[in-house]
Amino acid sequence: xxxxxxxxxxxxxxxxxxxxxxxxxxxxxxxxxxxxxxxxxxxxxxxxxxxxxxxxxxxxxxxxxxxxxxxxxxxxxxxxxxxxxxxxxxxxxxxxxxxxxxxxxxxxxxxxxxxxxxxxxxxxxxxxxxxxxxxxxxxxxxxxxxxxxxxxxxxxxxxxxxxxxxxxxxxxxxxxxxxxxxxxxxxxxxxxxxxxxxxxxxxxxxxxxxxxxxxxxxxxxxxxxxxxxxxxxxxxxxxxxxxxxxxxxxxxxxxxxxxxxxxxxxxxxxxxxxxxxxxxxxxxxxxxxxxxxxxxxxxxxxxxxxxxxxxxxxxxxxxxxxxxxxxxxxxxxxxxxxxxxxxxxxxxxxxxxxxxxxxxxxxxxxxxxxxxxxxxxxxxxxx
Amino acid sequence: xxxxxxxxxxxxxxxxxxxxxxxxxxxxxxxxxxxxxxxxxxxxxxxxxxxxxxxxxxxxxxxxxxxxxxxxxxxxxxxxxxxxxxxxxxxxxxxxxxxxxxxxxxxx
Numbered sequence: 172x173x174x175x176x177x178x179x180x181x182x183x184x185x186x187x188x189x190x191x192x193x194x195x196x197x198x199x200x201x202x203x204x205x206x207x208x209x210x211x212x213x214x215x216x217x218x219x220x221x222x223x224x225x226x227x228x229x230x231x232x233x234x235x236x237x238x239x240x241x242x243x244x245x246x247x248x249x250x251x252x253x254x255x256x257x258x259x260x261x262x263x264x265x266x267x268x269x270x271x272x273x274x275x276x277x278x279x280x281x282x283x284x285x286x287x288x289x290x291x292x293x294x295x296x297x298x299x300x301x302x303x304x305x306x307x308x309x310x311x312x313x314x315x316x317x318x319x320x321x322x323x324x325x326x327x328x329x330x331x332x333x334x335x336x337x338x339x340x341x342x343x344x345x346x347x348x349x350x351x352x353x354x355x356x357x358x359x360x361x362x363x364x365x366x367x368x369x370x371x372x373x374x375x376x377x378x379x380x381x382x383x384x385x386x387x388x389x390x391x392x393x394x395x396x397x398x399x400x401x402x403x404x405x406x407x408x409x410x411x412x413x414x415x416x417x418x419x420x421x422x423x424x425x426x427x428x429x430x431x432x433x434x435x436x437x438x439x440x441x442x443x444x445x446x447x448x449x450x451x452x453x454x455x456x457x458x459x460x461x462x463x464x465x466x467x468x469x470x471x472x473x474x475x476x477x478x479x480x481x482x483x484x485x486x487x488x489x490x491x492x493x494x495x496x497x498x499x500x501x502x503x504x505x506x507x508x509x510x511x512x513x514x515x516x517x518x519x520x521x522x523x524x525x526x527x528x529x530x531x532x533x534x535x536x537x538x539x540x541x542x543x544x545x546x547x548x549x550x551x552x553x554x
Numbered sequence: 555x556x557x558x559x560x561x562x563x564x565x566x567x568x569x570x571x572x573x574x575x576x577x578x579x580x581x582x583x584x585x586x587x588x589x590x591x592x593x594x595x596x597x598x599x600x601x602x603x604x605x606x607x608x609x610x611x612x613x614x615x616x617x618x619x620x621x622x623x624x625x626x627x628x629x630x631x632x633x634x635x636x637x638x639x640x641x642x643x644x645x646x647x648x649x650x651x652x653x654x655x656x657x658x659x660x661x662x
Contacts, residue, residue: 233597233657236589242661254658255600261661292600294657 176341180333187329188322195321199314206310214305215276218285221248221301229293240294248303252289252296260295267302278305348406355402362399365392390434397468401522404461413455420450420459424484427463431471439477442467446484452554454534462530465523466491466550473497473548492549498542506540574650577639592655594622602652609648613637 228243229252242261243250251262257272271277275286283305289296369389374382428444435442452459470480470493478494498506507528531538531552542548582588592605599605612620616634637644 233593238660240657240661254602256603258601260658291597293597294661295596295600295602295605297600 176337179337179340180330183333183336184326184329187332188325191325191329192322195318195325199318203310203314210306211276211278214278214283214303215285218248218276218283218301218303219287221245221250221303222285222287222299225250225299225301226289226293229289229296233293248301250302251300252294253298253300254295255292255297257298264302267300269300272298281305281307351402352406355399355406358395358399362392362396366396386433387437390437393430393434394468397464400461400464401526404458404526405522413458415453415455417451417453418456418459420452420484420489421446421448423456423459424463424482424489427460427467428482431464431467434468435471435480438471438474440471440474441479442482443479444482444484446482448484448486450484450486452534458530458533462527462552465527466552469523470495470548470550478547488551488553490549490551492547494547497544497546497548498540499544503540503542574647574654577643577647578651588651588655591622592651593657596657598622602656602658605656606645606648606652609651610645613639613644613648614641 224245225243232240232243242263244263249262249264249267251264251267251269252260253269253272254260269284269286272286277284281304283303285301287299287301289299365388369385369392372385374385377385424444424446428442432442467480467482470491473495474480474493475495480494481490481492483490483492506524528538530536535554537553539551539553540548541551595605595608599608608620608622612622613634614637616636618625618628618633621628621633639647
Protein backbone atom coordinates (compact mmCIF):
# COMPACT_ATOMS: atom_id res chain seq x y z
CA UNK A 172 0.00 0.00 0.00
CA UNK A 173 1.57 3.29 -1.07
CA UNK A 174 1.74 6.30 1.19
CA UNK A 175 -1.54 8.18 1.26
CA UNK A 176 -3.49 5.23 -0.07
CA UNK A 177 -4.84 4.45 3.36
CA UNK A 178 -5.91 8.06 3.73
CA UNK A 179 -7.62 8.02 0.31
CA UNK A 180 -9.40 4.78 1.19
CA UNK A 181 -10.59 6.26 4.49
CA UNK A 182 -11.79 9.45 2.81
CA UNK A 183 -13.66 7.63 0.03
CA UNK A 184 -15.02 5.07 2.49
CA UNK A 185 -16.09 7.83 4.86
CA UNK A 186 -17.82 9.72 2.09
CA UNK A 187 -19.48 6.62 0.65
CA UNK A 188 -20.53 5.27 4.03
CA UNK A 189 -21.80 8.56 5.39
CA UNK A 190 -23.88 9.24 2.29
CA UNK A 191 -25.21 5.68 2.33
CA UNK A 192 -25.95 5.94 6.04
CA UNK A 193 -27.76 9.20 5.48
CA UNK A 194 -29.82 7.62 2.73
CA UNK A 195 -30.56 4.51 4.80
CA UNK A 196 -31.49 6.60 7.83
CA UNK A 197 -33.81 8.79 5.76
CA UNK A 198 -35.50 5.78 4.16
CA UNK A 199 -35.80 3.90 7.44
CA UNK A 200 -37.09 6.87 9.42
CA UNK A 201 -39.66 7.60 6.70
CA UNK A 202 -40.62 3.92 6.62
CA UNK A 203 -40.90 3.79 10.40
CA UNK A 204 -43.16 6.85 10.52
CA UNK A 205 -45.21 5.50 7.62
CA UNK A 206 -45.67 2.18 9.41
CA UNK A 207 -46.53 3.95 12.64
CA UNK A 208 -49.13 6.07 10.84
CA UNK A 209 -50.61 2.96 9.27
CA UNK A 210 -50.64 1.24 12.63
CA UNK A 211 -52.33 4.20 14.30
CA UNK A 212 -54.81 4.43 11.49
CA UNK A 213 -55.84 0.78 11.82
CA UNK A 214 -55.99 1.09 15.62
CA UNK A 215 -58.16 4.18 15.32
CA UNK A 216 -60.50 2.42 12.89
CA UNK A 217 -60.95 -0.48 15.27
CA UNK A 218 -61.51 1.79 18.25
CA UNK A 219 -64.10 3.77 16.27
CA UNK A 220 -65.99 0.54 15.61
CA UNK A 221 -65.90 -0.28 19.33
CA UNK A 222 -67.16 3.23 20.14
CA UNK A 223 -70.06 2.78 17.75
CA UNK A 224 -70.89 -0.57 19.30
CA UNK A 225 -70.86 0.87 22.81
CA UNK A 226 -72.95 3.88 21.73
CA UNK A 227 -75.57 1.57 20.24
CA UNK A 228 -75.68 -0.49 23.41
CA UNK A 229 -75.96 2.60 25.60
CA UNK A 230 -78.76 3.90 23.38
CA UNK A 231 -80.67 0.63 23.67
CA UNK A 232 -80.07 0.54 27.40
CA UNK A 233 -81.29 4.11 27.76
CA UNK A 234 -84.57 3.30 26.04
CA UNK A 235 -85.47 0.77 28.72
CA UNK A 236 -86.98 1.97 31.92
CA UNK A 237 -85.48 0.19 34.87
CA UNK A 238 -84.35 0.54 38.46
CA UNK A 239 -80.84 -0.61 37.57
CA UNK A 240 -78.92 -0.56 34.30
CA UNK A 241 -76.18 -2.99 33.50
CA UNK A 242 -73.38 -1.08 31.79
CA UNK A 243 -72.37 -2.85 28.54
CA UNK A 244 -69.09 -4.76 28.86
CA UNK A 245 -66.95 -6.32 26.13
CA UNK A 246 -64.03 -8.71 26.17
CA UNK A 247 -62.16 -6.88 23.43
CA UNK A 248 -61.92 -3.51 25.13
CA UNK A 249 -62.47 -1.49 28.27
CA UNK A 250 -64.51 1.68 28.28
CA UNK A 251 -65.50 4.67 30.37
CA UNK A 252 -68.01 7.47 30.06
CA UNK A 253 -67.60 11.07 31.23
CA UNK A 254 -70.17 13.81 31.58
CA UNK A 255 -69.94 17.20 29.87
CA UNK A 256 -68.01 18.61 32.84
CA UNK A 257 -65.48 15.78 32.43
CA UNK A 258 -66.55 13.91 35.57
CA UNK A 259 -66.31 10.16 35.38
CA UNK A 260 -69.75 8.51 35.23
CA UNK A 261 -68.81 4.88 34.83
CA UNK A 262 -65.72 2.88 33.93
CA UNK A 263 -65.17 -0.80 33.32
CA UNK A 264 -61.55 -0.39 34.30
CA UNK A 265 -60.42 1.60 37.29
CA UNK A 266 -57.11 2.40 35.57
CA UNK A 267 -58.73 4.53 32.91
CA UNK A 268 -57.97 7.97 34.15
CA UNK A 269 -58.24 10.63 31.52
CA UNK A 270 -57.14 14.15 32.24
CA UNK A 271 -56.46 15.31 28.74
CA UNK A 272 -59.61 15.65 26.69
CA UNK A 273 -57.86 17.31 23.75
CA UNK A 274 -56.33 14.33 21.94
CA UNK A 275 -58.87 12.04 20.39
CA UNK A 276 -56.39 9.20 19.87
CA UNK A 277 -53.32 8.38 21.89
CA UNK A 278 -51.17 5.47 22.99
CA UNK A 279 -50.15 5.22 26.62
CA UNK A 280 -48.35 2.36 28.37
CA UNK A 281 -49.03 -0.08 25.50
CA UNK A 282 -52.73 0.78 25.46
CA UNK A 283 -54.55 2.59 22.68
CA UNK A 284 -57.22 5.10 23.62
CA UNK A 285 -59.90 6.78 21.57
CA UNK A 286 -61.88 9.61 23.01
CA UNK A 287 -65.14 10.45 21.19
CA UNK A 288 -67.83 12.98 21.92
CA UNK A 289 -71.35 11.61 22.30
CA UNK A 290 -74.78 13.15 21.67
CA UNK A 291 -77.40 12.79 22.95
CA UNK A 292 -75.96 12.24 26.40
CA UNK A 293 -77.06 8.67 27.21
CA UNK A 294 -76.80 8.38 30.99
CA UNK A 295 -75.24 11.82 30.88
CA UNK A 296 -72.26 10.58 28.87
CA UNK A 297 -70.78 13.39 26.79
CA UNK A 298 -67.50 11.55 26.16
CA UNK A 299 -66.77 7.91 25.53
CA UNK A 300 -63.29 6.59 26.01
CA UNK A 301 -62.33 3.22 24.64
CA UNK A 302 -59.20 1.49 25.90
CA UNK A 303 -57.64 -1.42 24.10
CA UNK A 304 -54.36 -3.29 24.47
CA UNK A 305 -52.39 -2.06 21.49
CA UNK A 306 -50.49 -4.45 19.30
CA UNK A 307 -46.75 -3.97 19.52
CA UNK A 308 -45.18 -2.11 16.67
CA UNK A 309 -42.21 -4.46 16.32
CA UNK A 310 -40.69 -2.95 13.24
CA UNK A 311 -38.00 -0.94 15.08
CA UNK A 312 -35.92 -3.99 16.03
CA UNK A 313 -36.28 -5.40 12.53
CA UNK A 314 -35.28 -2.07 11.06
CA UNK A 315 -32.16 -1.89 13.23
CA UNK A 316 -31.22 -5.43 12.20
CA UNK A 317 -31.79 -4.64 8.50
CA UNK A 318 -29.80 -1.40 8.90
CA UNK A 319 -26.82 -3.28 10.40
CA UNK A 320 -26.91 -5.87 7.60
CA UNK A 321 -27.18 -3.11 4.99
CA UNK A 322 -24.24 -1.24 6.51
CA UNK A 323 -22.10 -4.38 6.49
CA UNK A 324 -23.00 -5.05 2.85
CA UNK A 325 -22.33 -1.40 2.02
CA UNK A 326 -18.98 -1.60 3.80
CA UNK A 327 -17.92 -4.65 1.83
CA UNK A 328 -19.15 -3.18 -1.44
CA UNK A 329 -17.49 0.14 -0.73
CA UNK A 330 -14.13 -1.51 0.02
CA UNK A 331 -14.42 -3.35 -3.28
CA UNK A 332 -15.42 -0.15 -5.08
CA UNK A 333 -12.64 1.90 -3.49
CA UNK A 334 -10.12 -0.70 -4.57
CA UNK A 335 -11.55 -0.60 -8.06
CA UNK A 336 -11.41 3.20 -8.18
CA UNK A 337 -7.91 3.36 -6.75
CA UNK A 338 -6.49 0.63 -8.97
CA UNK A 339 -5.43 2.84 -11.91
CA UNK A 340 -3.99 5.42 -9.52
CA UNK A 341 -2.12 2.71 -7.63
CA UNK A 342 -0.70 1.33 -10.83
CA UNK A 343 0.48 4.77 -11.90
CA UNK A 344 2.11 5.42 -8.56
CA UNK A 345 3.73 1.99 -8.65
CA UNK A 346 5.06 2.78 -12.10
CA UNK A 347 6.39 6.11 -10.89
CA UNK A 348 7.91 4.50 -7.79
CA UNK A 349 9.63 1.88 -9.89
CA UNK A 350 10.89 4.53 -12.23
CA UNK A 351 12.34 6.56 -9.36
CA UNK A 352 13.88 3.44 -7.84
CA UNK A 353 15.47 2.45 -11.12
CA UNK A 354 16.67 5.97 -11.78
CA UNK A 355 18.10 6.26 -8.30
CA UNK A 356 19.88 2.97 -8.73
CA UNK A 357 21.27 4.09 -12.07
CA UNK A 358 22.51 7.35 -10.51
CA UNK A 359 24.69 5.59 -8.01
CA UNK A 360 27.39 4.42 -10.38
CA UNK A 361 28.05 7.72 -12.21
CA UNK A 362 28.05 9.76 -8.98
CA UNK A 363 30.48 7.41 -7.31
CA UNK A 364 32.62 7.45 -10.45
CA UNK A 365 32.70 11.27 -10.53
CA UNK A 366 33.50 11.64 -6.84
CA UNK A 367 36.18 8.93 -6.82
CA UNK A 368 37.83 10.33 -9.90
CA UNK A 369 37.87 13.88 -8.54
CA UNK A 370 39.51 12.61 -5.37
CA UNK A 371 42.21 10.86 -7.37
CA UNK A 372 43.10 13.88 -9.48
CA UNK A 373 46.43 15.22 -8.44
CA UNK A 374 45.71 18.82 -7.52
CA UNK A 375 49.37 19.87 -7.90
CA UNK A 376 49.31 18.98 -11.57
CA UNK A 377 46.41 21.34 -12.25
CA UNK A 378 46.48 25.05 -12.71
CA UNK A 379 44.40 27.26 -10.44
CA UNK A 380 41.53 27.73 -12.94
CA UNK A 381 41.13 23.98 -13.51
CA UNK A 382 41.33 23.43 -9.76
CA UNK A 383 38.41 25.86 -9.20
CA UNK A 384 36.42 24.07 -11.88
CA UNK A 385 37.19 20.74 -10.26
CA UNK A 386 36.11 22.14 -6.92
CA UNK A 387 32.76 23.19 -8.40
CA UNK A 388 32.31 19.76 -9.98
CA UNK A 389 33.05 18.19 -6.60
CA UNK A 390 30.48 20.38 -4.82
CA UNK A 391 27.84 19.67 -7.45
CA UNK A 392 28.56 15.96 -7.23
CA UNK A 393 28.28 16.08 -3.45
CA UNK A 394 24.89 17.78 -3.81
CA UNK A 395 23.72 15.08 -6.18
CA UNK A 396 25.14 12.48 -3.84
CA UNK A 397 23.13 14.00 -0.95
CA UNK A 398 19.94 13.92 -2.97
CA UNK A 399 20.74 10.38 -3.98
CA UNK A 400 21.22 9.36 -0.33
CA UNK A 401 17.92 11.04 0.61
CA UNK A 402 16.13 9.22 -2.17
CA UNK A 403 17.64 5.91 -1.15
CA UNK A 404 16.59 6.56 2.43
CA UNK A 405 13.02 7.41 1.41
CA UNK A 406 12.64 4.57 -1.07
CA UNK A 407 14.39 1.82 0.82
CA UNK A 408 13.85 3.00 4.37
CA UNK A 409 11.50 0.22 5.31
CA UNK A 410 13.35 -2.42 3.37
CA UNK A 411 16.83 -2.02 4.84
CA UNK A 412 17.69 -3.40 8.22
CA UNK A 413 18.65 -0.94 10.92
CA UNK A 414 21.90 -1.57 12.71
CA UNK A 415 22.05 0.47 15.87
CA UNK A 416 25.58 0.87 17.15
CA UNK A 417 27.34 3.24 19.55
CA UNK A 418 28.25 6.23 17.39
CA UNK A 419 30.79 8.81 18.36
CA UNK A 420 28.84 11.94 17.47
CA UNK A 421 31.89 14.19 17.73
CA UNK A 422 33.79 12.14 15.17
CA UNK A 423 30.80 11.91 12.92
CA UNK A 424 30.21 15.67 13.10
CA UNK A 425 33.85 16.33 12.24
CA UNK A 426 33.53 14.07 9.23
CA UNK A 427 30.28 15.62 8.01
CA UNK A 428 31.43 19.20 8.56
CA UNK A 429 34.57 18.42 6.57
CA UNK A 430 32.43 16.87 3.84
CA UNK A 431 30.33 20.03 3.59
CA UNK A 432 33.24 22.46 3.88
CA UNK A 433 33.66 22.69 0.11
CA UNK A 434 29.98 23.50 -0.32
CA UNK A 435 30.14 26.10 2.43
CA UNK A 436 33.34 27.66 1.11
CA UNK A 437 31.66 28.18 -2.27
CA UNK A 438 29.28 30.60 -0.50
CA UNK A 439 32.08 31.93 1.68
CA UNK A 440 30.42 30.41 4.75
CA UNK A 441 32.43 29.35 7.77
CA UNK A 442 31.35 26.11 9.39
CA UNK A 443 32.28 26.48 13.06
CA UNK A 444 32.19 23.23 14.96
CA UNK A 445 32.18 23.24 18.74
CA UNK A 446 32.35 19.61 19.81
CA UNK A 447 34.86 19.04 22.53
CA UNK A 448 33.66 15.92 24.21
CA UNK A 449 33.18 12.46 22.81
CA UNK A 450 29.44 11.84 22.86
CA UNK A 451 28.16 8.33 22.26
CA UNK A 452 24.73 7.83 20.77
CA UNK A 453 23.20 4.48 19.89
CA UNK A 454 21.77 4.71 16.38
CA UNK A 455 22.06 3.51 12.81
CA UNK A 456 25.10 5.15 11.22
CA UNK A 457 23.47 5.84 7.85
CA UNK A 458 20.39 7.33 9.43
CA UNK A 459 22.34 9.62 11.72
CA UNK A 460 24.42 10.67 8.75
CA UNK A 461 21.24 11.53 6.82
CA UNK A 462 20.00 13.50 9.80
CA UNK A 463 23.15 15.55 10.18
CA UNK A 464 23.70 15.94 6.42
CA UNK A 465 20.21 17.28 5.90
CA UNK A 466 20.56 19.75 8.76
CA UNK A 467 23.92 20.95 7.45
CA UNK A 468 22.91 21.14 3.79
CA UNK A 469 19.74 23.08 4.74
CA UNK A 470 21.76 25.48 6.83
CA UNK A 471 24.21 26.05 3.95
CA UNK A 472 21.42 26.29 1.38
CA UNK A 473 19.49 29.00 3.21
CA UNK A 474 22.44 30.94 4.65
CA UNK A 475 23.41 34.32 3.34
CA UNK A 476 26.83 34.54 1.73
CA UNK A 477 29.85 35.28 3.95
CA UNK A 478 28.20 34.22 7.20
CA UNK A 479 28.89 31.62 9.87
CA UNK A 480 27.17 28.37 10.70
CA UNK A 481 27.68 27.26 14.27
CA UNK A 482 27.49 23.58 15.07
CA UNK A 483 27.54 22.95 18.82
CA UNK A 484 27.51 19.48 20.37
CA UNK A 485 26.80 18.99 24.07
CA UNK A 486 26.09 15.89 26.07
CA UNK A 487 22.36 15.99 25.36
CA UNK A 488 21.97 18.52 22.56
CA UNK A 489 23.19 19.26 19.08
CA UNK A 490 22.44 22.67 17.65
CA UNK A 491 23.05 24.08 14.18
CA UNK A 492 22.59 27.80 13.83
CA UNK A 493 22.80 29.70 10.57
CA UNK A 494 22.60 33.34 9.60
CA UNK A 495 20.19 33.00 6.77
CA UNK A 496 16.83 34.17 5.60
CA UNK A 497 14.96 32.31 8.40
CA UNK A 498 11.32 31.36 8.41
CA UNK A 499 8.04 32.76 9.64
CA UNK A 500 6.12 31.04 12.46
CA UNK A 501 3.67 29.50 9.99
CA UNK A 502 6.52 28.13 7.92
CA UNK A 503 8.12 26.57 11.00
CA UNK A 504 4.80 24.86 11.82
CA UNK A 505 4.57 23.34 8.36
CA UNK A 506 8.22 22.51 7.97
CA UNK A 507 7.94 18.75 8.42
CA UNK A 508 5.48 18.33 5.55
CA UNK A 509 7.13 16.33 2.80
CA UNK A 510 7.83 18.06 -0.53
CA UNK A 511 7.00 21.45 0.95
CA UNK A 512 9.49 24.15 0.04
CA UNK A 513 9.10 27.74 1.06
CA UNK A 514 11.87 29.08 -1.10
CA UNK A 515 11.54 27.86 -4.65
CA UNK A 516 14.73 29.66 -5.68
CA UNK A 517 16.79 27.03 -3.89
CA UNK A 518 17.30 23.54 -5.24
CA UNK A 519 15.99 20.39 -3.58
CA UNK A 520 12.76 18.49 -3.27
CA UNK A 521 11.58 19.56 0.14
CA UNK A 522 12.33 16.14 1.57
CA UNK A 523 15.00 17.28 4.02
CA UNK A 524 12.93 18.07 7.07
CA UNK A 525 10.58 15.16 6.56
CA UNK A 526 13.61 12.85 6.69
CA UNK A 527 14.98 14.70 9.71
CA UNK A 528 11.63 14.30 11.48
CA UNK A 529 11.31 10.60 10.62
CA UNK A 530 14.79 9.78 11.92
CA UNK A 531 14.45 12.01 15.00
CA UNK A 532 11.12 10.36 15.85
CA UNK A 533 12.67 6.92 15.48
CA UNK A 534 15.39 7.72 18.04
CA UNK A 535 13.12 9.87 20.26
CA UNK A 536 15.11 12.99 19.51
CA UNK A 537 13.28 16.25 20.16
CA UNK A 538 13.62 18.95 17.51
CA UNK A 539 13.37 22.62 18.45
CA UNK A 540 13.38 25.21 15.71
CA UNK A 541 13.85 28.85 16.53
CA UNK A 542 13.79 31.06 13.48
CA UNK A 543 13.61 34.73 12.74
CA UNK A 544 13.06 36.02 9.26
CA UNK A 545 16.17 37.65 7.70
CA UNK A 546 18.18 36.72 10.83
CA UNK A 547 18.55 32.98 10.68
CA UNK A 548 17.45 29.64 12.05
CA UNK A 549 18.63 27.59 14.99
CA UNK A 550 17.76 23.92 15.02
CA UNK A 551 18.37 22.10 18.29
CA UNK A 552 18.19 18.35 18.64
CA UNK A 553 17.90 17.10 22.20
CA UNK A 554 17.79 13.54 23.50
CA UNK B 555 -72.83 4.29 67.86
CA UNK B 556 -73.36 2.79 64.41
CA UNK B 557 -76.98 2.18 65.27
CA UNK B 558 -77.48 5.79 66.33
CA UNK B 559 -75.88 7.03 63.13
CA UNK B 560 -77.95 4.69 60.95
CA UNK B 561 -81.08 5.82 62.69
CA UNK B 562 -80.17 9.47 62.21
CA UNK B 563 -79.47 8.86 58.52
CA UNK B 564 -82.78 7.05 58.00
CA UNK B 565 -84.56 9.88 59.79
CA UNK B 566 -82.96 12.48 57.49
CA UNK B 567 -83.86 10.51 54.37
CA UNK B 568 -87.42 9.92 55.49
CA UNK B 569 -87.78 13.57 56.49
CA UNK B 570 -86.33 14.67 53.11
CA UNK B 571 -88.56 12.23 51.29
CA UNK B 572 -91.63 13.45 53.14
CA UNK B 573 -90.68 17.04 52.25
CA UNK B 574 -90.42 15.96 48.61
CA UNK B 575 -93.82 14.25 48.85
CA UNK B 576 -95.33 17.35 50.37
CA UNK B 577 -93.83 19.84 47.91
CA UNK B 578 -94.00 17.84 44.70
CA UNK B 579 -96.94 15.47 44.97
CA UNK B 580 -99.19 18.42 45.71
CA UNK B 581 -99.31 19.08 41.99
CA UNK B 582 -97.85 15.90 40.44
CA UNK B 583 -99.84 12.78 41.05
CA UNK B 584 -98.13 9.60 42.33
CA UNK B 585 -98.08 8.13 38.83
CA UNK B 586 -96.17 11.10 37.37
CA UNK B 587 -93.28 9.78 35.27
CA UNK B 588 -90.46 11.40 37.23
CA UNK B 589 -87.85 9.09 35.70
CA UNK B 590 -88.85 10.08 32.14
CA UNK B 591 -88.30 13.76 32.91
CA UNK B 592 -84.94 12.88 34.50
CA UNK B 593 -83.99 10.87 31.42
CA UNK B 594 -84.83 13.78 29.14
CA UNK B 595 -82.82 16.20 31.29
CA UNK B 596 -79.92 13.79 31.38
CA UNK B 597 -79.96 13.32 27.61
CA UNK B 598 -79.88 17.08 27.13
CA UNK B 599 -77.70 18.41 29.96
CA UNK B 600 -75.38 15.52 30.87
CA UNK B 601 -73.84 16.57 34.19
CA UNK B 602 -75.47 16.82 37.62
CA UNK B 603 -74.64 20.49 37.95
CA UNK B 604 -76.10 21.42 34.57
CA UNK B 605 -79.19 19.25 35.04
CA UNK B 606 -79.96 20.81 38.41
CA UNK B 607 -79.36 24.32 37.09
CA UNK B 608 -81.61 23.74 34.06
CA UNK B 609 -84.39 22.32 36.26
CA UNK B 610 -84.14 25.24 38.64
CA UNK B 611 -84.26 27.73 35.75
CA UNK B 612 -87.29 26.10 34.25
CA UNK B 613 -89.25 25.75 37.51
CA UNK B 614 -88.45 29.32 38.47
CA UNK B 615 -89.42 30.79 35.10
CA UNK B 616 -91.07 28.15 32.88
CA UNK B 617 -90.85 28.97 29.20
CA UNK B 618 -91.20 27.19 25.91
CA UNK B 619 -87.54 27.30 25.05
CA UNK B 620 -86.47 26.02 28.49
CA UNK B 621 -88.87 23.11 28.41
CA UNK B 622 -87.52 19.69 27.55
CA UNK B 623 -90.94 18.28 26.68
CA UNK B 624 -92.09 17.96 23.08
CA UNK B 625 -93.92 20.96 21.60
CA UNK B 626 -97.05 18.90 20.97
CA UNK B 627 -97.23 17.99 24.62
CA UNK B 628 -96.99 21.63 25.70
CA UNK B 629 -99.49 22.68 23.12
CA UNK B 630 -101.90 20.11 24.50
CA UNK B 631 -101.34 20.61 28.23
CA UNK B 632 -99.84 24.08 28.30
CA UNK B 633 -96.75 25.31 30.14
CA UNK B 634 -96.24 24.45 33.77
CA UNK B 635 -97.01 27.14 36.24
CA UNK B 636 -94.21 28.92 38.09
CA UNK B 637 -93.18 27.07 41.23
CA UNK B 638 -94.55 28.67 44.42
CA UNK B 639 -91.54 27.35 46.39
CA UNK B 640 -88.79 29.69 47.52
CA UNK B 641 -85.32 29.32 45.92
CA UNK B 642 -83.80 27.42 48.83
CA UNK B 643 -86.63 24.91 49.09
CA UNK B 644 -86.78 24.52 45.33
CA UNK B 645 -83.07 23.71 45.17
CA UNK B 646 -83.45 21.22 48.03
CA UNK B 647 -86.36 19.55 46.25
CA UNK B 648 -84.34 19.35 43.02
CA UNK B 649 -81.46 17.79 45.00
CA UNK B 650 -83.80 15.15 46.43
CA UNK B 651 -85.31 14.57 43.01
CA UNK B 652 -81.87 14.14 41.44
CA UNK B 653 -80.81 11.84 44.25
CA UNK B 654 -83.88 9.63 43.80
CA UNK B 655 -84.06 9.45 40.04
CA UNK B 656 -80.68 10.16 38.47
CA UNK B 657 -79.60 7.57 35.91
CA UNK B 658 -75.88 7.58 36.59
CA UNK B 659 -76.20 6.03 40.04
CA UNK B 660 -78.33 3.27 38.54
CA UNK B 661 -75.53 2.05 36.35
CA UNK B 662 -73.72 -0.99 37.62
